[in-house]
Amino acid sequence: MIPVNEPLLDGREKELLTQCIESGWISSEGPFVTEFERSFSHYIGTEYGVAVCNGTAALETALYALGIRKDDEVIMPSFTIISCAIAALRLGAKPVLVDMDPETWNIDVNVVESKITKKTRAIMPVHIYGHPVDMDPLFDISSRYDLKIIEDAAEAHGAEYLSRTRNQWIKCGNMSDAACFSFYANKIITTGEGGMVLSNDPTVADRAASYRDLCFNPTKRFYHTELCYNFRMSNVQAALGVAQLERIEEFIAIKRTLGQYYKEKLQDIPHIRFQVEEPYAKTVHWMYAIELDEECEISAETMIGLLKERHIGARPFFVGLHAQPVFARMGLFKGESYPNTDRAHERGLYLPSGLALTTEQIDTVCSSLQDIIKRSSGHAR
Numbered sequence: 391m392i393p394v395n396e397p398l399l400d401g402r403e404k405e406l407l408t409q410c411i412e413s414g415w416i417s418s419e420g421p422f423v424t425e426f427e428r429s430f431s432h433y434i435g436t437e438y439g440v441a442v443c444n445g446t447a448a449l450e451t452a453l454y455a456l457g458i459r460k461d462d463e464v465i466m467p468s469f470t471i472i473s474c475a476i477a478a479l480r481l482g483a484k485p486v487l488v489d490m491d492p493e494t495w496n497i498d499v500n501v502v503e504s505k506i507t508k509k510t511r512a513i514m515p516v517h518i519y520g521h522p523v524d525m526d527p528l529f530d531i532s533s534r535y536d537l538k539i540i541e542d543a544a545e546a547h548g549a550e551y552l553s554r555t556r557n558q559w560i561k562c563g564n565m566s567d568a569a570c571f572s573f574y575a576n577k578i579i580t581t582g583e584g585g586m587v588l589s590n591d592p593t594v595a596d597r598a599a600s601y602r603d604l605c606f607n608p609t610k611r612f613y614h615t616e617l618c619y620n621f622r623m624s625n626v627q628a629a630l631g632v633a634q635l636e637r638i639e640e641f642i643a644i645k646r647t648l649g650q651y652y653k654e655k656l657q658d659i660p661h662i663r664f665q666v667e668e669p670y671a672k673t674v675h676w677m678y679a680i681e682l683d684e685e686c687e688i689s690a691e692t693m694i695g696l697l698k699e700r701h702i703g704a705r706p707f708f709v710g711l712h713a714q715p716v717f718a719r720m721g722l723f724k725g726e727s728y729p730n731t732d733r734a735h736e737r738g739l740y741l742p743s744g745l746a747l748t749t750e751q752i753d754t755v756c757s758s759l760q761d762i763i764k765r766s767s768g769h770a771r
């Protein structure tokens with residue numbers, strides 16, 4: 391089977407994990423946690439990093455740290471993982487959705503302003519599959535309406551954005567009031583499970599650190615004035631993170647090469663559409679994703695099944711937040727429609743994108759795709 395994704399763990403991972411065991415530091419008190427926070431935030435370019443147990447927890451922690459609370463509204467794309475909506479809902483806030491841009495598959499920044507109400511407090515752009523959101527229009531909106539921006543950069547470690555208003559390339563995760571990363575096993579660097587909140591604001595960092603640690607009172611032990619969580623990252627996870635971060639440039643180069651190679655191989659096959667890399671973007675191709683166009687006889691779901699028969703792993707796109715049964719039951723997003731998100735869900739899939747993937751394996755994936763598409767259009771005639 392050609393896997394959809396797999397981590398590369400052949401750097402110093404084993405050495406640093408052994409250090410955890412030999413030193414006995416396995417909880418969140420160990421030294422790798424602060425080292426990972428320092429080195430990852432330094433890599434992205436922010437002042438502060440607060441490590442947490444996963445990316446979903448990072449999103450909730452960031453919203454809390456920015457002061458989002460009951461009845462506030464947070465604008466986000468419908469085309470994203472449920473974690474974004476969960477983060478808002480857990481704090482009593484309401485997710486407000488925007489459809490995707492059909493070229494970049496990111497939140498349609500031209501629609502965001504029309505979704506602002508008196509209750510809007512924040513915008514949560516998500517850099518989908520490692521392609522940066524066009525942030526300039528969001529910077530403009532957030533300053534005019536005094537809104538917070540929380541980047542979900544869980545898929546975009548090392549991706550860069552050219553801000554035309556600031557006239558510079560900026561790393562994803564360093565463009566907002568708070569940013570969130572995930573270090574789940576399939577992300578660009580991994581701690582197995584893990585996440586981080588980044589910010590340049592010391593108050594945000596302090597509040598995030600408090601939220602992840604049960605909101606312990608700094609002066610009076612075991613005395614609590616707020617209801618929080620244990621979202622701490624362990625030293626064992628952070629040891630993996632430190633080792634992985636040493637190789638991040640190498641991993642990003644692999645992903646970018648993989649993306650270019652796929653594009654070359656696939657661009658002449660009919661019915662395949664790509665996530666456009668805009669001039670303002672340096673994507674990291676977290677996952678190499680394609681859409682089968684409307685003329686293609688088969689859906690993404692069918693394609694995934696046919697690829698599986700050929701021992702090739704592929705995965706479907708997100709189901710839009712507006713189409714989630716759990717939210718329908720809660721009475722959310724009733725009667726709202728996001729046609730680009732629905733189409734992407736029906737037509738989109740991501741292909742094997744692991745760091746250990748060989749060119750021969752990519753060749754196999756591409757020729758299989760070509761063969762399946764050819765056969766399917768043959769049937770139609």
Ligand SMILES: *Cc1c(COP(=O)(O)O)cnc(C)c1O
Pocket residue numbers: 444445446447470471473474516542544545572573574583584585
């Ligand atoms: C992976 C991911 C998350 C959640 O991260 P976990 O560590 O799995 O909780 C959040 N947002 C996006 C866009 C992701 O891809």
